Amino acid sequence: MTDTAHTLGTSRTLWELVERRAALTPDRPVLLQGDRALTFGELRERAERCAAGLYGRGVRPGTVVAWQLPTRIETAVLSFALARIGAVQSPVIPFYRDREVGFALRESKAEFFAVPGVWRGFDHTEMARRLGARGVFEAYDSLPDGDPDVLPPPPADGTGVRWIYWTSGTTSDPKGVLHTDRSLIAGGSCLAHALRLTADDIGSMAFPYAHIAGPDYTVMLLLYGFPAVMFEQFALPEALAEYRRHGVTVAGGSTAFYSMFLAEQRKQPGRKLIPSLRLLAGGGAPKPPDIYHAVVREMGCQLTHGYGMTEVPMITMGSPDDTVENLATTEGRPPAGMEIRIADGGEVRLRGEAVCQGYLDPAQSAAAFDEDGFLITGDVGHVTATGHLVLTGRIKDIIIRKGENISAKEIEDLLHLHPAVGDAAVIGLPDPDRGERVCAVVEQPPGAGPLTLAGIIAFLREQGLSVHKLPEQLEVVEALPRNDALRKVLKYKLRERYSGTPTP
Template sequence: LEWVKRWAADLDDAGVVFPNFANYMSRYVKKGSIRGRLFENKTKTGKYIWEKDTLIDLTFPQVLDRVVEEFPDQYAFRYTTTDYTRTYSEFRDDVDTFARSLIALGVKPGDHVAIWATNVPQWFVTFWATVKIGAVLVTVNTAYKIYEAEYLLRQSDTHTLVMIDGYKDSDYVGIIKELCPELETAEAGKPLYTKRLPFLRNIITVDSKQKGCLTWDEAMSLADRVPIEEVYRRALSINKHDVCNMQYTSGTTGFPKGVMLTHYNIVNNGKCIGDCMDLSTADKMLIHVPMFHCFGMVLSMTACMTHGATMCPIPYFSPRLSLACINQEKITACNGVPTMFIAMLEHEDFAKTDFSHMRTGIMAGSPCPVKVMQDVVEKMNMKEITIVYGQTEASPGCTQSRVDDPIEVRVNTVGRPLPGVECKIVDPQTGKDLPDNVDGEFLARGYNVMKGYYKMPEATAAAIDEDGWLHTGDLARRDENGNYKITGRIRDMIIRGGENIYPKEIEDFIYTHPKVSDVQVIGVPDKQYGEEIMACVILKEGENMTADELKDYIRSHMAKHKTPKYIDFVTEFPMNAAGKIMKYKMREYAIEKLKLHEESRIVTA
């Protein structure tokens, strides 16, 4: 304290002087932040932050802050189709700017912000900015037309909508103009008041300038009106059990329901799934699954962001763009539904794609044919591919095979329960627990189960029983090693003359025919047996086959009652935008095509 006594005799309290001096000097001294212990991946080529198979008590903004602290210069995004490359630190700056814009537009904690877009950079920025200020991100299916869009925007009470101009045959701008004719005279930047969407106050258009709407750049420029401290204040006031996302279930039956998921649900589900894939800073993931679906948002984005991995998104799935991205970015991980992997394997560019860096990925979304899994392991070098099973109501993962499981387990089962998730098989009629190797309904309970369906208490009570078990409606069995095998949907099961027939078993066998590219098996009404089996088959390019030829092939390898009565050669299957095949639509087509109207009216007990 020499200098204090000499220059300021009356200041002798070091507790006052020294902190002041340290604070003044801090701008000239480079800070070395104190880091926690980091973990290494199995091959010691990359690092990650949180110990494997543990749950973390963090919100989304806290996760991003920690990743930026540990790996500020690690790439978060590297797009190959558009000019957007950001490190984690740069990405957080984009998020903070848009978070300030949302606050300027009147978005309050708990308000709903909808994003209607493909996997464009603005999707990711909107997600992280929305959840950072305590609001709820509502995902909108990219295939929606006016009827579904109106239902979702009304049912979800959306306050602010961020949208692109359209996708495939859906014209979003045309839809919004029809739903909100008031836009014609509305002033951009001022709160909207529309009759059909009473809660909607703002629309932000990413691709073009529209009447009554703000462009993305105009919205970003509003950030200047709000100090960054307000974003920090909001982020600090979030509880990990607050709802941060509403996913509308695919609606393969009835109206879509808004599944309310919390920070704790999604952060931990994504983290545990990334743990099972051994993700780290060494990984680059190709993201071509849709972000509006859990497969994109949780299994891809959240799994990467909780492990400091790099994401290479593609706006929408295209086998050509996906294969080009694998080549250009030396991709190590790739998620997809079986149809995506089939499309890549059969594409003309497949042979000239370098898969030497490829290691892992997830095949999920619909039952995974064993043959496709084996092809992906052998031909795409995805030696550590895993399967995740779950549903949106479970954030979505319930079980997963691990990268170090034997290949038989990874190809033939959906693995064992994820950490913190309990699973069991019960008799759908009685609710009694069933022993191993017996088919029954799959139930799950744990941190990952949704808060409920938005404004649908009866539907919530029907899905989650009083003991907290989520009833999935899926048929499954557990083997003696604790791994689960999904055998079908309770509704998809075909009951032919009292025999329970599982379509997946027949599908898996038909896949082994060298001329078959893809197949779906459905039940169609029948006077004699109640239901008969129909196989809808897509042949490989340039191949021909008769129905009798395929029936003989099946009959020579499977029980006679499992041989389809009808075989229909098709070029595609009806799918929703999440890549899920809509079997109920296939049944409707079949009833029309085979003229089974009379049979379909037979009433059963």
Template sequence: MHTDGSGWQTRLGPDMAARYAGDGRWQNIPLAESAGQCARDYPDRTAVADDSGGLTFQQLWNQALRLAATLRDHGLQPGSVVSFQLPNWRETLVINLACAIGRFVCNPIVPIYRDAELSFILANSKARVLFIPDRFRSIDYLEMIQRLRPNLPHLEHVVLVRAEADGVASYASWVDRPAPLEPFTRADPDAVKLLLYTSGTTGNPKGVLHSHNTLRAEVQAVTDFWGLSRDDVLLMPSPVTHITGYLYALELPFLQGTKTVLMERWEASAALDAIQRHQASFSIGATPFLVELVAEVDRRGIQLPSLRLYGSGGAPVPPEVVKRAYAVLPNCKTFRIYGSSEAPTISLGIAQGDPAEWGAKTDGLIFNHEVRIVDPASGVPLATGLAGEITARGPEVMLGYTDPSDTEAAFDADGYFHTGDLGYIDENGYITVTGRMKDLIIRGGENISPKEIEDLLHQHPAIQEAAVVAFPHARMGETPCAYVVLRPGRELDFPGLLAYLESARLARQKFPERMFVVDDLPRTATGKVLKHVLKARAATEDCQDAPRLLAQA
């Protein structure tokens, strides 16, 4: 393990740096350098637009420089963690760039997270600053952080964005200041820049570490493969607190001056209007976004001539969804992409054959990664066409997790990251993902840990045992389904279950949308719950044929 200048432990070593810098895939250009160049070359060009306004590259640079100075004035050092839990607002680009300028570590946090998730992330990351809205949708963020703050000794500053409150710092006041006189030191391109938490089946999220070099390698690969230029316009409906939104909305614009249009919340009609208004040429989003956009275009009976690329991933993308997109949007190349926070976009789309056919049947061409399919039990590489665990190595793969033991467990001796996903590679280099080794539920692109829900259910006084599995959902791809065994003489209905989870302050997107009360759970001889049996049962049991089914989404 390597320790960078700020104390972060990563897997970066001299051989790894020499390999990727030597072949040019690590360009050793920190984000602040690219952003400053864009401000000089395209000062009046719009960098980002959202529902309430926009910023030019010069305005964005000026605000980020001032915010970086304020953070420095408040005692932050290189490597200090700056968190934000915000919707897709243009201020997120300023915060991310300010972190790059000041050599701080940026930590985006998903807006739907509530007490349990937020407290863990802030404590684990030792974040010193947190940017939040006052309220967004139904969540009172200020009230939530005030509940949690007594147990977060490292959190020194909470900053309200687009709001003000007595005794709380405001984003506007932190940005509205004279330009700093003292220059900032150039960032080490191999230093940790991004800390992004991703939920797994073990319950607590894992902190993923990326550097300037790994992030730039990713957006450079996308730019090259898709043939993007500064004349392209990105519509970003995915949260910028996810790896997809973060990479393409907060990092990619500075590669060559590309404009980004942010959507605060997803609505198909609003997305269509934004594409027309801004002449958006490409977009990346989860399956529900593509399904609903295509339906809205079809309903209106119009064309979107500017939209030429749409990459879909984050949740299973049925072949019929891609085929339907080509039927309704014949000028738009639609394709599935595959990746994760740890190894972004292992595949990037279609480069040969009929785009509609290949886009529907595969997850795309492997690009900028070395991928091995290995036997899950032995780790031995498998022949072309055989399904096994997907492992990947490349310049975009993370530097590691915050916990070095997690890093050691995730990589093999050759430096390949073990994704936990199952799939195969065909003779043309296209990858198809067939499933997941773990039980992760992916709801509209959001990873949900069954164990996290199970742990809460097991605390309910009426529940003796619980198992949570994925249940197919037409719009979201998957949603949680709970199987519970009740204690003798106890009762529990579905509204009671939901009320309990609400009182536990679990994010509502993680609430089960189906619940079965059963006498026992199917198990192996060693006592392990057979979740694949429960998952198959949940997908096939009919409401009318299941008298003990208490609720259905």
């Protein structure tokens, strides 16, 4: 990390980081989208004017403001405006629907809710009203505006909870993860340090800005003073023109992104897909070693993969100067300040500034940390002699599809409502494109009619399940495998049975 980036990393709050970067390089771009560009100086000025407009609407330090917005320049401006006030932000992934959004609004007690209006054919404003959300306003093309002179001084302390992120974890309902400005700055600093980036790089955001990766990545831009291209809707090959137009040097997101880029590269072997690209980087899902070797061999760039979660946005990260073996088979090393403890049974536990403060639910918080203050991750692994982390499995019963956590129990609970389902087990199966795919294995009651994947999907959609959680595979069995004691379903046997089964 450069001396300047290291100094900026000591900022107490995100707003202080914005001000310090804007003072250093006010005319350098930070966000690029289509024909638009926002400089670091403009980010500070627009965010402060937006903060004044929000203040005029009644937003104060500590006010909870939820927002469900796509990856746009306006979304970043709004988020930093809320950071300028010292409000508590609750970002919600744009493709969540009534079930998740309603839960987040109720549990966070949000007093305001920013939505994009009609986006990708779905009316978010109508959903917000249907859910009885308070303080609903649209923030897609235009943002609240006002005179910054009305604002109180910016927050001076970055250790208070100012962020509520949502993760489904192992339960039916999402969990509200509590972060501070300092924990997000620490996470972004970890990422920046590992990737060895410079002010000459050009990054890209092809993931939802409302994901924990949003501030993680933006902190990196502020530390190093380079821009990123924002993609409101990411799809290949359509997005390639923007990568090439802006000369993107760093891209990625998760294993699913690597596979998508590879698929496009293979359409024109021997011709570099993105001429300026030197690094793919990401995390959020298992990375098969074959993917690493294929990217390096066929795309002509390096690939670094890491380990993070909503509770700890950056835990370990591969570095471009790591060995080929470590880049292909490990999750990288932790930065200074991130402690990894391997507990009994190989469970990974974490302690450091980037670790969250716990959960909205005090009972969940109490169960999340051990007696020494280490976060209990539920993941299993070991640390090599060189300090690299190798993950070998998960205790938590979650499925990670395209970098997003999906609760098996939530889908199972809904499947049990189907009249032709007697019992159900939902598992994640290895998938080269998605990281994992969702597979539903069901028993049927006597006399039940036949089940089809299309029928199950239609039923789950009627129940309000988000599209990204829908099963991609259905297996109907005479009896689910169970143990002899409590008759618990043995999911590992199902994974063994169906891991080699291709998606229908």
